[in-house]
Each structure stands twice: as C-alpha cells, then as structure tokens.
Amino acid sequence: MSPIRALDEDLIDSVARIAPEKADTLKKFRIEHDPCAVFTNDQKFSFRVNTESKEIKLPTAALEYLWCACYAFYVAYQEYSTANQGSASEFDLNRNERSRGALSLYKWGMEKLQQSPLKEWPSDKAKPDVDATINEDVRVANELYLCAAAWIIHHEFAHINHGHKNEPINNEESREQETEADNSATKWVLADVADESVLKKRGLGVAIATLVLTAQDILAGEFKETTHPRSFQRLYYAICPYFQDPDHLVYAFSTVICHINMAMSGMEIVTNDDETWKENLETCLVQFSRLTRP
Template sequence: MADDFGEEVRELLRQITPQRSNELNILTEGVTFRKDENEDGIGFYASSNLKLVRVTMRCQARLWAHCYAYYCMFTEYAVRQSGADSGLSSDQLQVAGDFLEWAVESDIQIRLQGGSGIPVVMKDAPKDAPLPFENINANVVQVGSETIFLNALAFIIHHELAHIQLGHVGVESDLSIQQEYDADATAAEWILGVDVADEFDYLVRHLGVAIALLWFTSLAFREKFVIDSHPPSWKRLLAALEPTVKGEEDAVWGFVVLALTLHFHRYGLSLDTLSEVTHTRATVVEMVETIEQFNAGLGKESE
C-alpha cells in the first residue's frame, strides 16, 4: 500500500460538506488514509485500533460507471416526461448501458475469482465510456454524474470513518450487522444532514448515497448473499435514505425505482408481482422485498 494520502481525502470530504470543515478536522485527527492500488475488489476498510482507513482505487472506475449510467437514464426519463429533449443520443445511452454492464460483470468476476488464486483478468471498459474530470467542456449530465460520484465516494469513506468514530471492533453476527447500520446512519447524516443550497444539491447528495448502496445491491442479482457480518445491501439502501428523504413521492425514490428496474429487466424479474409500479417509496419497498426473495433462491437450481 502507498503512503498516507490523507490531505487528498480530507479535501474531497471538505468539498462535499464545506459547512463541516472544522468538525472534519476533529473527526480525522490522527487517522491515516492509505490508498490501495492493487486490490481489485470493493475493499474499503477501517481499523479502529490503528485509526486507519484503506481506500481502494481500482474499484472506483466501477463506482463511476454506476453513477454515470444511472444518471444518464434518470435524466433521459425526467426530461422526456416534461416533453423536452435531454440532449443524449441513442448512442450515448447505449454506451451508458454497456458501461453499467461492464461494471457489474467485472465486480461479479472479481468476487468469483478473487479467492481462487487465479489472477483476475477483466474486460476493458467500453471504448467510448467517459472518464470523470477530464473534459473541461463537459455537458450537464457529465458534470452531474461527477458530482454524484464524489458524494458516493464521500459516503463510503465516511462509513469507514464512522467505524473509527464509534469505536467499532471486530465482532460477529447481530452486533456486527448493527455496527454496519450505525456506520451507514452516521455517514448518511454527515452527507445528508446539512443545509443545502438548492434542490440540485439536495438531489445529488441523496443520489450519491443511493448509488453507493445500489453499487453493492446490483451484485445481489447474481451472487447469493451469505455474509453474516453485514446486513444485505438492499436493506441498507432503505435504512440510509429514509430519515432524510422528504416524502413518499420524492424524486430520490423515483431514481431508485428506475435504477432497480434496469436490473429487474436484465435478470428477468417481473414487475407484475408488484402491486403498482410508481416512483414512490412504496414501490422501492416492494422491489427490495422482491430482490430479497430472488437472492434467497440463487443457486437452488444446482442443489
């Protein structure tokens, strides 16, 4: 692992919640941040005893893919509902879909091969997939995606910081699961519990938190959840958002419905089992319940 790069991390976190700069100095005092350039998996990690946070770098390309793809789809849907044109071509939307497909498949491949000792060889990302922060003339969708990406990454880092702040140490079963919920709640409050400048600021903060947990949830369509130290990501998604989303019909719920619908279609889950498909919290709750049932059945056909 490389040397401490704490000031880079602190600058990111200050950028997301500048109102809490003084609090951040206290929160991160004595904490060492180390970047891991070698780990392929989603290997963010905290040690309360060592006051250490490890930030994996290579997986962030897949987080970016989720942010860009979902926001493209969300923008296209929202703008079309108003009768306008998002400015996104069919080719751009296809690239966004391919980019998301690449991200999910890469994470699944890493999970399947990571413990086998066989080197993980991943496909290259789609050649036309955009990179963040490289185009000074980036369009509105690109800039929005970049802002969401930074919020998602900040939530994940704050989740790890929360483990240190709350004094979490290695435990098992129910207590470990509660620690994860507590770390999510603390991180979400840090990102979402501040005054926002406008509706866009409110939206991108919530979408950042949502996508961080949708990233993990997307794997549930292919990989049976068996980790007894963490709660299922689909339950974490609801728990993290519910305290601060403004209402039953908030746009954030609509975003989550659209994102999950992409995966429902991809894996052949029928929306007909839902009582009603609306862009509301009620639909998200039903979709989460469906994911749980679907995930529980993974692998049974081979038993």
C-alpha cells in the same frame, strides 16, 4: 494508468466538501485519529478500514465500478424521464447510442470487479475527466461519484470514531457495527441540510453508494445477510429518514435504477401508477426480501 486516477485529488477533497458546514468537527476528528487513504489493486467492491492503524483502503476496481455506475445510472434516469414525458408505454435502455454506451460501460465496470484490475478502460467509452470542456453526462457522473465516495469514506471514518473492532465476535456484532457506521455517515452528509438543491444532490450520492451494492445483489439473484446487513435494507434506511416527500427525486431515482437492474437480471417488475415512488420502491424491496440467503 486508470482514468479514475484523474479524480483522486477531488476524491480526497470530497471528504470535506460533502458537508462543509461540519468542517470544524472533521478537523478535530483528523487531528485525533489521523486517518489515511490507500489506493489498492484489490478486486471486488471491498472498501474497508483498519480501525487500529486508521488506514482506509480504496480499491481501484471498486472506484472504477462506482464511477461507471454513476454515469450509467444518471444517463438511464434521464432517458427514462424523457421516455416517460413522451408517454412511452415501454422503456428500452438500448434505444439510442447514448443509453447503449452507458449500459455497455456499466457492464464493463461490473466485469472489472471479477477480472484482473489491469484490464484497461475501454477507449471508446465515457471516462472520468476534469477537463472543463467535458460533456454534461461526464460532469454529472463526476459529481455523483464524489458524493457517493465521500459517503463511503465517512462510513469508514465512523468505524474509527466509534471504536469498532477489526474482527467482531460474530456476524451479528459485525452487522451492528456496519449499521452504526451507515447511520453516522448518512447523518454526516444529510442531517440539518436546509437547502433542497443541496439535499437533493447529497441524497443522490448516498442513494448511489447503497444502490451499487443493491444492484450487484439484484444481478447475482440473491441478497445475503452475513457480516453486513442486506444491501436493500441499507439503501432504504439511508434515505428514508431524510426525505419525507414520498415522490421525492431520490425515491424515483432509486426505484428506476432498481427496475433497470431487475430487468437486466430477468426479475419480474411490479409497478402501480397510483402509488408514490416510495411505495413502488418498497414493492421492489419486498421482492428482494424473498431472495434473501443466509
């Protein structure tokens, strides 16, 4: 059994926990629509919903990849921050055992999406765990995973709530539905949050939920716009309306993770120390726009 199953109960609870201030609204939605979650053995990153049966499918391989990404992204950002504080001229993700392990796990998670779901979690790598004695990296990865997964599930809820079609007329209509679902999920998670620490945590979860899509396209070397908007557009439009400080942690985190994946794919990385983190992220997105494929 996959270690990701250890977080299934928390995953279902996260739908309410991500925004407890909206508990009454969520209760009404559940009474009206009675949605249900089904864990599947599908491959690829393919969360989806049947808006007629109200069944939301959560592929195990996709959940595994999401947790691996949460773990690796957190460790990578921490390592980058440490190197940056030490005025290092270069950042090497293979610099120590901690970062090497995180990178290796991240690569395993990506490979899992393309291979048999029966491939077992590597025994020598970090894994999801609810034990109170687990290390800080795993604990943070658990929390980021639950925040990101909650946004994904609320995205599927939005399809139900808006009465979206299971089979849109064309790709343009599908993209409109996906954008509406993105906006609704993000508003649910981030709107009207006064506590900066809460907003920061939720914002990182939303960013990761869209970064994992962007990262896959970076590593594939192209950004497709078919039934869904381009992944980097989804990332930017999810965080931009809710974070006014151009040097906010969410922008810094998103930029660093884009840069790491760009380095892995051999892409040129353009940075400007005089620009804000938001501006540096926008520079990445301009580069990505040139790799768009129909």
